[in-house]
Amino acid sequence: MSQHIIYILPIFFSFIGAVVCILPVRFVDRTMSVTASALSLASAVYLLFQPDYIEGYLYIDGLSKLLILTIALVYMSTVLYSLSYLKHIENLLFQHRLYYILLNIFVATMFFSVSVDNLGLIWVGVEATTVSSALLIATENNQVTVESAWRYVIIVSTGLVISLIAITFIYGSAGTLSLHELLLHHPDNRVFLIGILLGIVGFGTKAGIFPMHTWLPDVHGKAPAPVSAIFSAVLLPVALYAIARLIQIFPAHTIKLFALVLGVLTVAVAALMMTVQSNYKRMFAYSSMENMGMILIGFSLGGYGLLGAVVIIISHGLAKSSVFFLTGDVLSISHTTDMQKVNGLIQRLPRAASTLFVAAMAVTGAPPFAIFVGELFIFSALIAQYGWLLALVVILFLAIAFIAVNFKTGKMIFTGKENIKREHSRTETWVAIVNLVLSFLAVLFIPYFETLLKNLL
Amino acid sequence: MNQIFEVLGFLLIVFTLLMQWEIHVQRIIILFAASSFIIALFLVLLGLNRPHEENMLFVLAGLTIVVRGITIPVVMNKALHRLYKKPWRVREDKPMMGVGGSILLSLVLITIGYFIYQNSLYSVLKVRSGSVPFALFLQASLLIISHKHAYIQMIGFLVMENAVVMLSGWVFGGLPFIVEAGVILDLLGLVVVSSLIIRVRESSILREGDTYESELRG
Numbered sequence: 001m002s003q004h005i006i007y008i009l010p011i012f013f014s015f016i017g018a019v020v021c022i023l024p025v026r027f028v029d030r031t032m033s034v035t036a037s038a039l040s041l042a043s044a045v046y047l048l049f050q051p052d053y054i055e056g057y058l059y060i061d062g063l064s065k066l067l068i069l070t071i072a073l074v075y076m077s078t079v080l081y082s083l084s085y086l087k088h089i090e091n092l093l094f095q096h097r098l099y100y101i102l103l104n105i106f107v108a109t110m111f112f113s114v115s116v117d118n119l120g121l122i123w124v125g126v127e128a129t130t131v132s133s134a135l136l137i138a139t140e141n142n143q144v145t146v147e148s149a150w151r152y153v154i155i156v157s158t159g160l161v162i163s164l165i166a167i168t169f170i171y172g173s174a175g176t177l178s179l180h181e182l183l184l185h186h187p188d189n190r191v192f193l194i195g196i197l198l199g200i201v202g203f204g205t206k207a208g209i210f211p212m213h214t215w216l217p218d219v220h221g222k223a224p225a226p227v228s229a230i231f232s233a234v235l236l237p238v239a240l241y242a243i244a245r246l247i248q249i250f251p252a253h254t255i256k257l258f259a260l261v262l263g264v265l266t267v268a269v270a271a272l273m274m275t276v277q278s279n280y281k282r283m284f285a286y287s288s289m290e291n292m293g294m295i296l297i298g299f300s301l302g303g304y305g306l307l308g309a310v311v312i313i314i315s316h317g318l319a320k321s322s323v324f325f326l327t328g329d330v331l332s333i334s335h336t337t338d339m340q341k342v343n344g345l346i347q348r349l350p351r352a353a354s355t356l357f358v359a360a361m362a363v364t365g366a367p368p369f370a371i372f373v374g375e376l377f378i379f380s381a382l383i384a385q386y387g388w389l390l391a392l393v394v395i396l397f398l399a400i401a402f403i404a405v406n407f408k409t410g411k412m413i414f415t416g417k418e419n420i421k422r423e424h425s426r427t428e429t430w431v432a433i434v435n436l437v438l439s440f441l442a443v444l445f446i447p448y449f450e451t452l453l454k455n456l457l
Numbered sequence: 458m459n460q461i462f463e464v465l466g467f468l469l470i471v472f473t474l475l476m477q478w479e480i481h482v483q484r485i486i487i488l489f490a491a492s493s494f495i496i497a498l499f500l501v502l503l504g505l506n507r508p509h510e511e512n513m514l515f516v517l518a519g520l521t522i523v524v525r526g527i528t529i530p531v532v533m534n535k536a537l538h539r540l541y542k543k544p545w546r547v548r549e550d551k552p553m554m555g556v557g558g559s560i561l562l563s564l565v566l567i568t569i570g571y572f573i574y575q576n577s578l579y580s581v582l583k584v585r586s587g588s589v590p591f592a593l594f595l596q597a598s599l600l601i602i603s604h605k606h607a608y609i610q611m612i613g614f615l616v617m618e619n620a621v622v623m624l625s626g627w628v629f630g631g632l633p634f635i636v637e638a639g640v641i642l643d644l645l646g647l648v649v650v651s652s653l654i655i656r657v658r659e660s661s662i663l664r665e666g667d668t669y670e671s672e673l674r675g
Contacts, residue, residue: 093657120636124643131646134654143661149654154610157647158601161617164640165594168621172582172629177636191581 007053007060009043010068011111014075018104021097029100030083036104037076040111044072048452059117059179062452066310067114067234067241070317073438074233075107081325081431082226086139088332089224093141106132106230110238119177119199120167122242123160126206129235130156137223148215148222155215159205162198163242169195182249196255199246200262206239208289209296210266217273220285221337225328228281229321232288237313240292244299244306248456251302259300260386264394266293271397274404279337281327283408284320287363290401291316291371294378297394301381303457307450308377311442314449315370318439319362325432326356330412333423339408344416352429353413359436360409364402370442459585462627465499466589468492469623470567473596473616477559480548482608483537486530489612493525496619503626513634514626521622524641529615529648533608536652540659553603566595582628590624607655611648618644 005012017036021029047068052061060068082103086096109132113125130153137149171177173191186192205212216236220228247255270290277283291312298309327337329352334342345353362369375398382391450457472492476485497518504514537544554562570592579587597620600613618640625632632640 118633118636120632121639124636124639127640127643128646131643131650134650138654138657141657143658146654146658146661150607150651150658153647153651153654154601154607154614157614158598158617161594161614161621164618164621165624167636168625168629168632171632172625177633189581191578194577 003053004056004058006043006050007047007058007115010040010072011108011115013039013043014104014108014111018101018108021101021104029097033079033100033104037072037079040107041072041076044069054117054180057116057118057121060115061455063241063244063310063456064114066314066449066452067237068111070237070314071107071110071114071234074230074317074321077321077325077431077435078226078230079103081229081328081428084428085224085226085328089140091141093135093138099136099139102132102136106136110234113238114241117179119170119179119182119245122245123163123167126203126239126242127157127160129238130160133231133235136227137219139224139227145222148218152215152219155212156206159202159212161202162205163202166195166199166202169198179245179249186249192250193252193254196246196250197258200243200255200259203239203242204262207236207243207292209262209292210269213266213269213289216289217282217285220288221279221282225324225331228285228327229324232285232324233317233321236288236292237295237317240295240299243296247299256300256302259296263293263296263300264390266290266296267394268397271401271404274401277408278339280330280339280342280408280412281337283405284323284327284363287401287405288320290398291320291363294375297382298374298378301378301385303381304377305381306456307453308374308381310449310453311370311374311377311446315374315439315442316363318435318442319359319369319371322359322432322435322439323356323363325435326352326359326429329429330356339412342412344420345413347416347420348423350422352432355429355433355436357409357413359432360405362436362439364405365398366402368443369440370446373443373446461502462499463586463589465495466586466593466623466627468495469593469619470589470596473593473600474563476612476616477563477596477600477603478556481545482547482549482606483534483545485609485612486533489615490526490530492616492619493521496622497521497526499623500626503631507630514631517634517637520638520641524645525615525619528645532648532652533611536656537608540656549604549606549609551605553605559599559603562599563596566599567592570595584628587628590620590627593620593623607658611651611655615644
């Protein structure tokens, strides 16, 4: 029983954090959120050294532990960054307290989604992330943010109904939704196959997978920086986690090929869309979509492809949250997201600008960051299974994305008039720097990730 | 019993067609409440037909009445009252499709639902008229796509959920109770949050007019 409690500590701390935030005491929301996130992170690190736990309603293996760690790291950095960022938002939709309550509940639902041993409950958790996060998008109260929050609710929820149908199919044909039972034995009939395929489409909506990705750039483009950061860094991978489990349950060729095709199309569409963006937050949103496409390709390939996908999840989570925090810095001094109107950042905000330049390189897979290594793993598996041609097509789209993002980011940073006055950052840039450094250091832990995932590889 | 289920399924499709043709939001909410009661009746009949599943289906029917049939319509109705002085006059101003077009498209969707089911799943499931939930799902999608009013889009989503309840009960014998309960709780949370968002959205549109289209391109 006591061992059982250890595994639910991240859920417990974040949930208690939300409950205590309700108290009408000054600064309790901020203090409690920092404490809850620190305790969640400590328990997530502790879990890494514990054996897998598959009992009752819990299913915590290496993949779950690494997802829990990534969520906890991004959770803590988001809370720390929010402390200063919220002060600069004009026209807040609600009090700071409600922001922290929703943020803590949102994180608790993500921890829940990657910890349970039941596909139905994973669905409940993923849908609960929609409920808890929708209002966060509209933190800054204006018509555009509220509209994007509404589109998020209706598109994502409709997509998730498709995955609920999928779960009905799976339960109807297998008689169980338990992950460990489905992994041991599952039916091999058409209803089960259709269930898994629909599940990939449904959860793919939440992960920003083509063709149900349309909510993603709108939300990331309009949500406040810390919300964009946590959405991109961990919400999308949590939805992909459900897809990883579906593929793990039924690794038939049709399923893997379907996921691979969706992954490649996602990378292609995202790369092409990045070239025509004039809003830097939307451009980085498409960059997240591209990374999700690569992760889906990795999951579809299995073996070292799966290891590569997990490496990308961790390093992308840290680097992309860093990027979105830095867009908050840029927005706070420029008051626009239009790239044409932002320039000379290296003179105006030297520390944030140089970090943004490196972070943009990191998220687009430049060496020596871990995303580059993750992509190498995926390409080695892709070439082994499907040959060079498909790998070259994907590499071409990655190259387009790399050039588009880094050229446009470099233009904002390095072009502009000389002798522009230096400005003081209004936010906690050091949080973004720490995340970027951690994203770089992730490469050192890849052998350890491999050990944790040995049952899946 | 199968014939009664078929009648109920047919009634649900008719209710969704009425929602499609109705332009007043409050009446659409009432139609949704009525269709939720039909779903509850369906679950009760299913419970009577499957005594080995203990009382879970009756509990689920009770939850359906309380949450889908009463609480959700009341929450939506209250939100309408807070936003508009005359909530009974709130309507879809610019329906994207006329009555004739929507009848035709609805019939096409019912036929598509039938063909999808008949050609892909009937041979495995062997449940007669199992295409009804699929037709209902497609009708709900049409309700979302063809309306701009946020409340009607929300109801379209809720009708989709009703279609899934029907699918899981009729064709597959239902989902585990803990999952069904979780789904209902999620639904309640979603309606509350959506009502808040819709309220802010509608009041800002009433104040400033539509200004977002150029910034949100998907």
